[in-house]
Amino acid sequence: MGGETEHLGVERVGATLVLTLNRPEAKNALSLPMLVGLYDGWLAADADDDIRSVVLTGAGGVFCAGMDLKALAGKGMGDQYRDRLKADPDLHWKAMLRHHRPRKPVIAAVEGHCVAGGTEILQGTDIRVAGESATFGLYEVRRGLFPIGGSTVRLARQIPRTHALEMLLTGRPYPAAEAARIGLIGHVVPDGAALAKALEIAEAVNANGPLAVEAVKASVYDTAAMTEADGLAHELERGWPVFDTADAKEGARAFAEKRPPVFRRA
Numbered sequence: 564m565g566g567e568t569e570h571l572g573v574e575r576v577g578a579t580l581v582l583t584l585n586r587p588e589a590k591n592a593l594s595l596p597m598l599v600g601l602y603d604g605w606l607a608a609d610a611d612d613d614i615r616s617v618v619l620t621g622a623g624g625v626f627c628a629g630m631d632l633k634a635l636a637g638k639g640m641g642d643q644y645r646d647r648l649k650a651d652p653d654l655h656w657k658a659m660l661r662h663h664r665p666r667k668p669v670i671a672a673v674e675g676h677c678v679a680g681g682t683e684i685l686q687g688t689d690i691r692v693a694g695e696s697a698t699f700g701l702y703e704v705r706r707g708l709f710p711i712g713g714s715t716v717r718l719a720r721q722i723p724r725t726h727a728l729e730m731l732l733t734g735r736p737y738p739a740a741e742a743a744r745i746g747l748i749g750h751v752v753p754d755g756a757a758l759a760k761a762l763e764i765a766e767a768v769n770a771n772g773p774l775a776v777e778a779v780k781a782s783v784y785d786t787a788a789m790t791e792a793d794g795l796a797h798e799l800e801r802g803w804p805v806f807d808t809a810d811a812k813e814g815a816r817a818f819a820e821k822r823p824p825v826f827r828r829a
Contacts, residue, residue: 565607568644571600572622573607578615579765580608581758587623592631593659593680595644601658605665612828615769615776617665618761619688620672624754626697629679660687661713664784666777668768672761673697674754678736682747683712686721689780691748692760697739699747705734720787722746772810772826778802 567573572583582604584591591597608614621627648654657663659680664687671685673693678700685691685699693699701718703710710731719727726745730737739751752760768776782801786794805811809829817824 566600566602566604568596568600570594570597571604573600573604575614576618576762577766578613578769579618579762580604580611580614580616581618581620581762584619584621584627587621587625589631590625590628590676591621591623591681592628593655594631595648598655598658599644599647602654602663605657605660605663608667609665612773614667615773616668616670616765618670618672618758618765619684620758620761621674623675625675626671626673626677627681627684628676629681629702656712659684659712666781668765668776668780670761670764670768671748672757673699673739673748674757678702679710680712683710683714685747686713686717690761690764692750692752692757692764693739693742693748694754694757695739695751696754697742697751697757699737699739699742700735701730702734704732770823772805772808772814772824773828774808774810774826775805778805 565573566582570584570586572585574581574583582601584597586592586594586597604617608617653662660669661683668690669688670690671688671692673685673691674697675694676698677685677693678698679702682699682701701710701714714731718731722745737747739748742748743751750760778801782798785801786797789797810826813826814824
């Protein structure tokens with residue numbers, strides 16, 4: 564299946580594509596095969612109209628412990644991965660959702676460590692679920708490093724600035740309950756239940772009109788840096804065409820007929 568590598572699992576669950584960071588012996592630290600698989604997974608999801616959403620999770624009760632600089636060098640991983648990075652030097656940023664935004668909704672299912680590069684990837688996802696023992700944090704400053712995966716730009720746009728700066732400048736760990744309190748994640752569930760909850764949310768998304776869902780997501784992100792007036796104008800440009808689709812008419816018809824709608828992306 565598109566995107567699958569030795570460090571990334573890919574599975575279809577109904578209309579959801581599940582991407583699993585699969586290097587549990589290294590706490591799913593990012594490797595070149597993992598990044599190549601991730602990027603290909605994002606592209607595969609967007610290219611397949613039967614896929615309505617994506618769930619990103621980690622194997623072995625861990626989400627991602629960040630970068631593995633040795634593994635990112637690709638040693639012993641096969642020339643195909645090094646060749647991919649050479650052909651597209653931006654590939655790792657696209658894989659980490661820094662320079663790529665999938666048009667399908669992305670739901671994170673977090674267990675265990677989600678720190679450094681893991682918390683940076685998390686900021687590129689749309690909806691976030693975590694087990695109660697999950698841990699978040701941007702540890703880079705503790706090692707004299709810079710969280711260059713987008714956190715100094717995105718985090719203060721996603722949570723209150725005081726919390727963003729505390730996370731960035733202290734480098735301390737955040738338990739799931741605190742991460743939820745400051746708005747970094749949306750749901751805290753019992754350990755081991757994050758994937759099930761993420762798939763439940765995905766099913767709720769998948770039941771809706773796909774053209775409407777994708778237009779709504781695009782509008783939210785496209786207008787984030789606009790003035791209110793410009794954003795409202797852009798919303799009309801995005802929104803009005805949705806009303807002219809066959810899916811919109813089917814939604815109204817199904818409501819009147821008291822039956823589930825059958826959307827066809829038309």
